[in-house]
Amino acid sequence: MFARLRAWATLHASWLRSAVVWPQFQDPTPAGNNHRHTMLRSLASATRETLLRQARGLATSAVIASGGSPVFNSPGKESTPRRFCVVGSGPAGMYAADRLLAAFGEDARVDVVEKLPTPFGLVRSGVAPDHAGTKSVVNRFDGILRDPRVTYLGNVSFGEHVGLDDLFARYSATVLCYGAEGDKKLGVPGEDLPGSHSAREFVGWYNGDPRCVKDLDAPLRRALTCAEGDTVVIFGLGNVAVDCARMLLRSPEHLASTDVCQHALEALRRSTVRRVVMVGRRGVAQGAFSPKELRELLNLPGVRVTVDPRELKLEPEDEADLAAQRPRRRAYEAIVKSIESPPAGVEADLKAGGGRELVLKFLRSPTEFLPSDDGKNSVRAVELAVNRLEGAAGSRKAVPTGEKERLDRVSLVLRSVGYKGLPAKGVKEGFPFDHERGVVPNVAGRVMEKMGGYPTHVTGVYVAGWLKRGPTGIIGTNLHCAEETVESIAEDAANGRLRRPDYRFKGKGVRPLLESRGVRVVDAEGWGRIDAAERAAGEAAGKPREKFVSVDSMVRTALAIGES
Ligand SMILES: Cc1cc2nc3c(=O)[nH]c(=O)nc-3n(C[C@H](O)[C@H](O)[C@H](O)COP(=O)(O)OP(=O)(O)OC[C@H]3O[C@@H](n4cnc5c(N)ncnc54)[C@H](O)[C@@H]3O)c2cc1C
The missing domain is CATH 1.10.287 (Helix Hairpins)
Known part of the structure; x- marks a missing residue:
């Protein structure tokens, strides 16, 4: 002793x-x-x-914590090869894994922990079904998962099945890439009425995110065939809002050959929605949509685009905003063009009760969502404040004019004002998190906490992707983001500042621990089974894949449960 x-x-x-x-x-x-x-x-x-x-x-325990001071792992032999843990298998996680392999070469072992049985985050459950080209990045990600130095641990929730202390004891470094799974709120009365959902939930529903399908399938089907309302109101003018509007307005027959989930396709086929109103707080010169996505929406066959001409009037500051940002100028021109030349026959279709309409409303903010009076209490109308813009070019602000407006016959409201990062459930109290911005505080990907009032790196913990920068940027943005984080890891490795995993775990990572805790881990082989089954089901239906939409069916397929 x-x-x-x-x-x-x-x-x-x-x-x-x-x-x-x-x-x-x-x-x-x-x-x-x-x-x-x-x-x-x-x-x-x-x-x-x-x-x-x-x-x-x-x-x-291999890890001790003393009051508010950092957590130190007990010393052990430097493990070779070096084992890293990446939490989350979206673009940020996959690029981080790829960069770790490149930086540490044959010495690297990377465990990718993912909450769902299926990998690739929003590439699977966010990117729109009719954007198949964008999804082809999964071929590259699949290659990374199949690298012999990488171990995929699907159906494992960080914070629930494994905690930080478990990872500290087993890995030289952990990269948190678990994205942004919450929603920003509008902060108006009635926002939580039935029939009011976040765009994140709606997107997850048509893309087969098991959590969204479970909670939303019945209410969304009801809203899409509501007898008292035929209007969907979308708050927000970004690309996610544009995706939602396109999914609601596009002919379902155009979606039938995509990987849209069958339950969503059926609901969209039965949909009685005639009008989608997209509402933006500021003016036409400040919309966040990109011109390519907007043009695709404006040019949908059989859809009339309506904009109040007064909202297209540009002040000199707006002209300056458009001149400073070419994509915005192109988006503005696309809107003007689409109302000048509506698709042939659409007016007659609309009069006959067919056809669909897209209304773009600028300079409006919601003030209240109002319920139906049929006892169901679902959202049926929306009250809007009319705004005007103040301030110099580049920083135009919306201020209310005092005038109000009301949209009636509303069957569904989608709030598309931004995703928001959340702290992982169950991660120990005191772990740094910026609740205001929904990100883990970091410097170049190194997670920082305050010690004695000074920002200090939490040894061995890093962050990448939406959890690092906030929910902005396209898939490719996460490559640069992950690169920066892995550069920090490589620098810390060179300076002897990574963690020393506990030698008692023999460099094996968390898999044995998960098995001892009875977690049904889906590995790369299991994901391969899910992938093959989805592709086979899709082929039979003339589409790239038919996704499983429940965790249980995914796990049963992955683990080949129920087969003789
Ligand atoms: C609706 C929508 C459409 C988009 N369309 C496009 C597009 O067409 N083109 C484009 O370039 N970009 C698009 N983007 C942006 C792109 O999807 C993001 O930039 C990117 O997905 C962010 O990557 P991430 O890895 O940070 O987060 P995510 O992709 O969200 O990945 C996070 C991963 O972490 C997992 N996770 C969460 N919690 C835990 C936990 N506790 N334990 C373990 N794992 C966990 C999640 O299941 C998920 O797999 C779109 C985004 C949205 C929201």
Whole structure:
């Protein structure tokens, strides 16, 4: 026992000595001195705590935490090869895995932990079904998952099945890439009435995200065939709003050969929606849509586009905004063109009760969602405040004029004002999270916490993707984002600042732990079975794939349960 204690004390003493060469300890200012003292106190108290636990024979955990101080893993042999954990298998996670393989070569082992049995995040459950070309990036991601140095651990939820301490003890570094799974709110009365949903939920429903299908299938089917309303109102003018409008207005026959889920296709075929109204707070010169996506929406066959001509009038500041941003100028021109030349026959169709209409409403903010009076309490009308713009070009602000307007016969409201990152459920209290921005605070991907008032890197924890930058940017943006994060990891590795996994876990990662906890892990082979079954079902229906829409059916297929 005393020999073990002496070994621990020696190791911690040498670790304390090496800690003082870290840059944050080299700050010669009085602030730096304070920080140095705080850090040394934390280290000393952590060391004391460990020794006490050892002495009491209680040190069963590989990781100790002491009050608000950082978490230190017990020292062990530097593991070779190096094992990394990537949490989330969306674009950020897949690019992070790819860059780790490139940076650490044959020495790298990467475990990709994913909450759903199926990988690839929003490429599977966000990108619109009629944008098949965009989805082809999954071929590259599939190649990464099949690399012998990569282990896919699907159906494993970080925060629920594995915690940070489990990862600290087993990996040199962990990269959090679990995206943004919440919604920004409008903050108006009636926002949570039945029939009012976030665009994220609607997108997840038609794309087969099991969580959205389970919660939304029945209410959405009802809303799309509502006898008292034929209008869908979408708040927001970004590309996600454009996707939602296109899915509602496009002829379902054009969707039949895409990977849209069967339940959604059936509901869209039965839909009695005639009008989609897209509402933006600011003016036509400030819309967030990109011209290509907007043009696709404006040119849908059989759809009339309506805009109040007064809303197309440009002030000199708007002209300056359009001149400064060519994509916005092109979007503006596309809108003007579409109302000048409506598709042939659409007026007659609309009069005869067929045809569909897209209304773009600028300079409007919601003030209240009003319920139906049939006892069902579903949203049936929306009250809007009319705005005008103030301020210089580049920073035009919407201010209410005091005038109000009302949209009636509403069957569904979709709020498309932004996704929002959330802290992972069950991750221990005190783990840094910026609730306002919905991101994990970081510098170049290094997760930062405040220690003694100073931002300090949480050793071995990094972040990439929407969880790092907020929910903006296309798939490719995540490549540069992950690259920056992996550069930070490589730099920290070169400076000996990664974690030392506990030698008792023999460099095996979390899989044995998950199995001991009874988690039904879906590995790359299991995902291969899901993929093959979905493609086969799709082929029979004349589409690229027919997705499984429940976690249970995915897991049963992956684990070949129920087969003889
Ligand atoms: C509706 C929509 C349409 C889009 N269309 C396009 C397009 O056409 N073209 C384009 O270039 N970009 C498009 N984008 C943007 C693109 O999808 C994003 O830039 C990208 O997906 C963000 O990557 P990410 O890895 O950060 O997040 P995500 O793609 O959201 O991936 C996060 C992953 O983490 C997993 N996860 C969540 N919580 C946990 C947990 N606790 N434990 C383990 N895993 C967890 C999730 O299941 C998911 O797989 C679209 C975005 C949306 C919302």
